[in-house]
Amino acid sequence: MRRLIFHIVCFSVLLVSAAQARLFNGEEFYLPNGMQVIVVPNHKAPIVKHMVWYKSGSVDEAPGKGGSAHLLEHLMFRGTAKVPGDGLNKILEQNGAESNAFTSTDMTAYHQMTDISRLELAMALEADRMQNLKLRDKDFALERDIVYQERKERVDNNPAGYFNETLRRVLWQNHPYARPVTGTPEEIMSLTKEDMEAFYKSHYAPNNAVLVLSGDIDAATARQLAEKYYGPLKKRPLAPRPEMPRLEPSFKAFFTMEQPKVNSIRVGKIFAAPSYNIDPQDIYNLTVLSAYMGEGETSKLYKKLVLRDEKALDVSTAYDSGARGYGTFSISAVPAPGISGEELLEAIDDAWAEAIRELTPAEVDKIKTKMRAGLVYLRDNPEHAAYIAGSLAAIGMPLNEIEKQADEIDEVKASGVKKSAEKLWKHAPQASGILKPQKELTPSGTDQPGKKEGRR
Amino acid sequence: MSHRPLYKKSPHCGIKIFLVMLLGIALALTAYERLTGFHAQEIVDNSILKAKTFAAPVQEVVSGRGIKAYLLEDKTNPIISVSFLFENGGWAHDRADRQGAAKMAAAMLGEGAGKYNSQAWKEALESKAIGISFSAGKDDFSGSLLTTTENAPQAFEMLRLALTAPRFDQADIDRVRALMLEVLRRQKEHPANELGLMFEEELFRGHPYGRNPAGDPAAIRKLGRTDLEEAVQARLAKDNLIVGIAGDIDAAAASKMLDDVFGSLAEKARTAALAAPEPVFNGVTEQVSRRSGQNIVRFAAPGAARSDADFYPLFIANYIVGGSGLSSRLSKAIREDKGLTYGVYSYQTLDDAVPLLQAGFSTTEDNYGEALDLFKQQWELFGSKGVSAAEVEQAKNFLTASYNLRFASIGNIADILTAMQKYRLGQDFLQKRNSYIEAVTVDEVNAAAAKYFNKDRLQGMAIGSFDKVTKEK
Incomplete structure (x- = not known):
């Protein structure tokens, strides 16, 4: 359940509506630091889904560094200068928030479902780990072992999963979509803390992120809170987007x-x-x-x-x-x-x-x-x-x-x-x-x- | 200008300077901490979005024909959800020589009724975005309906037809049968499933709970229309029916729906509660050798029923040991501090005939011995030493503060209303539930820990490779 790798499912059936209607009646705006914000009001219950999506995933990994994006996603739960160790998990738990994250080929997302009275807390914690992550050697080694076990659990005990992974690898060949999001077991074990730091610095920034607030909140309040918590974050130079090779159409x-x-x-x-x-x-x-x-x-x-x-x-x-x-x-x-x-x-x-x-x-x-x-x-x-x-x-x-x-x-x-x-x-x-x-x-x-x- | 000493000399001057310095450092640290530290409580206290009381008033509706249901009216969206179950209608209630009948019946109720053959049925549901589904769990035969308010009359009529006039056309029976046999063929592809089947067979030896939930292939091959009719007639009645309704519907409309949809069902079901199984809990973890990417292990121990006085203390105890995700004791010891597994968890099961406390994890062969030792150590430690007041406080905070999250969808609300009736939690449960959690004392949690967490009563089974494990021992 936790931190699952999320293969974006086909939402096609959901993506459609009557001609006059907008799907959600959401609002969108940008903060001066480039962060995109989407607000979808839904006042059924006093709860809100808070998500931060980074426009980076496994396709952004350097060759041979398969699994970097996903391992970094795990390490994002291991503490910052302000909120060390498992502080984030503890604080969110104390406050009744459900928290998780996932990585896919194209993106990585962190999210909490929470009572509206705890939304600001989730925003403060998420904004903090966007720029203040502190990677410790011990945590790095532990989390690498954990994702190695995750890979074994998800694929090695699951022949149908392995077949589907192979089908994708055969189609995509040299395209970055060929690589499994987890990385191979060998790649995972060869990753270093420096690989993580490099990926973090060049991808985790407001100008590469989308904030989504969906629930019992209006757009004006959302803007006020987004500016308060994410507004002060600084833009960062981003890694160049990877080349997405064209495949031979007759393949x-x-x-x-x-x-x-x-x-x-x-x-x-x-x-x-x-x-x-x-x-x-x-x-x-x-x-x-x-x-x-x-x-x-x-x-x-x-x-x-x-x-x-x-x-x-x-x-x-x-x-x-x-x-x-x-x-x-x-x-x-x-x-x-x-x-x-x-x-x-x-x-x-x-x-x-x-x-x-x-x-x-x-x-x-x-x-x-x-x-x-x-x-x-x-x-x-x-x-x-x-x-x-x-x-x-x-x-x-x-x-x-x-x-x-x-x-x-x-x-x-x-x-x-x-x-x-x-x-x-x-x-x-x-x-x-x-x-x-x-x-x-x-x-x-x-x-x-x-x-x-x-x-x- | 003469030089003025900064401090007048006095006998205590050294001490004073020291104290002033200390005070200065303390002030500076506080200021630094104010600037750089993270103040969770302050953020919550100053939040501009305040906690709201969320009423969720549940009504009890009694129809003209005496069918009862819980209703939570919610007009936010023009959607209605109905959740229902027939007690003692699940797969464990299949006749011994008809194992698979309940599952096949559940599938076949979605294959057409009345004038609608299978394709016409599915076309009608899809074109009106009506969802009707049935499933056979271990204990209950259950179903759900989701519709827009606009299409509700047709949705209710189709549900009535499914319950009272299913077609059971032969071609559909054959197709569903073939799919059920396919499920059985690939059931053991994942070692976790193979382990689950073997573990439950052994735990509930001879009791229907130990059967294969997917049925018996020989029985499935023989099941026909008459068996399905018998399975449905025995199970679907008014005296074992529980209904929960949520969404854009008022009490009068809900009452009419109850009579229209369920009114013509038989008065009494021909199915009864099962005798309790008698699992043996002896602290032994059996090993089943298989080639697999990871070893997987499962455990079971006696648990507390929903109506048991121990339920809430054990609920909190389980949360602390292995129910809370990454910060549970088991996860901390085996995952977060050692990196030995992707996931280790414990949970309560509330099957009608026997409540259990269960747990499990998976890990590669080289880690298995160490992880198993840590697991047993934690389990035993929890039983013998219990919990701290702080841990109980933290658990209560999560369990009460997260309570509103379950109201995210009306389908979920309808399911809760059904569960409230099945477990007899009372019409005011949604208002009272947090007070039940808050009332649990540290002593009660410790008593539950001592009573339920004992490694000599933990029954286990593991699947995978154990060569390295045995060599190390």
């Missing part, structure tokens, strides 16, 4: 992976797709395309592959446009018993082509209606607005564009969706993979099912 890769603990087959296919930063218009076509193709059990691929052809037990698509570099369009599926992964991948190709032929304006309207219907739920839990607005702001989308995504979806036409789908399918770099059970058993002695020994 198509395929791999299979056998894992000893796996008893059923899974297939995955991912595309390096346009993102908001690559093609801001295309993303709405692809958002509708993903909903049409594979989001939910009334989607086209589900109807064809699961219900009609009975070749899959499940199939789904997801599209993430909120990225600094490429976005990702992905298809995941589970073959029905007796169907091989290879057969299912072929069947997906056929079903996709058929679904594109059937894509009519009426079908697109149906998708839009569904997307619009659930808009009001976005105003329920203040955390949802905070995550959506913050993650999109962190990749450079201004609030007015976040707010009007519904209008953009309303403008989507079947012809546009078809064109974007064609471009994706034929001209986007792509990788497919199959996860299978291992054919032969592991060497004897390493695996002894059922053997138990008592130990006190």
Whole structure:
């Protein structure tokens, strides 16, 4: 739970609204030091979500320094000059705040959910650790061991997780998105305290951060508090943004992976797709395309592959446009018993082509209606607005564009969706993979099912 | 001008100068501290956003047909959430030769009812943004509904249909069955799941709690329409129904909804509470050898039921030992001070037939022996030495100050209203809950620590590689 690595999930279904409505009715402004502030009032309960998003993540790490951004995120809980040791955790706990953080490829965020009477406390602590972090050798060594264990827990005991990580690595190749956010175990253990200090100094600054306040607060109070706590922080020169190499559009890769603990087959296919930063218009076509193709059990691929052809037990698509570099369009599926992964991948190709032929304006309207219907739920839990607005702001989308995504979806036409789908399918770099059970058993002695020994 | 001495000589001059200097240093330090230190309490005291009393008045609604529910009206957004459960309808109540029936029934209630076949059902829900879902837990069969106020009439009608006229079409049964078998096939991919299955089977030996929650593959292959109808009829009734309602709906509308949706259910369920299992707690941690990236260990010990006088003292004790995240004693000893694990935790479980205190962690093989020793040491130390007044104070502060956070979404509020009725916490629980926490004394926490934290009564099981562990011992 704590400090989890947050793979920005596909919010596409949530990103849509009725034509006249803004998604959250939020407000946005900048402090003189460059810090961006987004306020989303929600007066249901006297609580507020406070988040600080840094526009830096694992893609900003130097080569060979994989895991720096994430390890630094952990070290941000190990004390500053003013609030040494575990003081931040202790103070927030004393005051009933839930506090955590996460790192992704493109960004890092720190956040607290708190009673409004404790918001200023959270802001004071967050502002303090933006510039006064004190790294001690002992804490560094301990936290490096902890993230090493985290990596083992998340990936090494989880064959499906390892398969998905590999699928991404195969697609992205030399692109920084290929690297796991945690770093590899070897990279983690080779990191130094100096690596952390260098990353901190060149990325943790108000001019690289977005403050989000979502909850029982109005914009005027938010501005007053933002100026009080974050206003005095000084701008810093930032590290140059990393190069995001272009992938070869004709790239198509395929791999299979056998894992000893796996008893059923899974297939995955991912595309390096346009993102908001690559093609801001295309993303709405692809958002509708993903909903049409594979989001939910009334989607086209589900109807064809699961219900009609009975070749899959499940199939789904997801599209993430909120990225600094490429976005990702992905298809995941589970073959029905007796169907091989290879057969299912072929069947997906056929079903996709058929679904594109059937894509009519009426079908697109149906998708839009569904997307619009659930808009009001976005105003329920203040955390949802905070995550959506913050993650999109962190990749450079201004609030007015976040707010009007519904209008953009309303403008989507079947012809546009078809064109974007064609471009994706034929001209986007792509990788497919199959996860299978291992054919032969592991060497004897390493695996002894059922053997138990008592130990006190 | 003659030179004037700064200080008049006096017999105590040295001392005075020293005292003045001390005072100066103290003042300077205070000033420095004022400028540079962090004054949490001061920030809270001077905060321009003051704490608000948050009323959350819960009403009890009784429908014309006598169905009771708790309601928390909230008009902030045009959304309604209904949470409901049928007691003793969970998977542990499946017939021994029908293990998986409750889960399959829960899945099938989402596959169409009345005139809506599976696809028409899902299309209707999606186009109106209505969420209806069912699940079979260990003890209860539960469900939830989320709708906009505008679409509430259709949402309530669809929920009524799901509960009273599910279709159970054969093609959907076959599809759901195939998915359940797939879940079983990949159930042991993660060693934590394999450990959980083995641990509970052993702990609850012979009792339904020890069964595989995902069902028995042989039974699942045979389950058909008649079994599902029987499973639903036995479970879904008025005498084991609990409902919580939150959001944009008033008492009159809620009362009508209760009759419309649940009114035609059978009066009495044909399911009963389970006998208590008799787990053995003997301080032994069994080892199961598997090739895995980390060793994982789980523990269980006797716990306190929600209605037990020990519940709140143990609630606070558990928070201090392993429930509070990074600053818990276990986390401090094994994670924060030693870097041996990503996470170590303890928690209370309140299953109907047996309350437990549980704990666990995972770590690589080379760390396992040291982490296990530290864990047992902390557990024992807590039982024998207890807690300080400061620790209890800190725990109470968090538990009371964080209370409002649970009102973030109406879905969560509806669930709380249901739990308040299941555990008989009273209609005024939301107003009184913090006073229950505050009333717990240090002595009570220490008594709970002494009673529940004893390493000789901690039953454990670990999965992973133990070659290095054994060699070191």
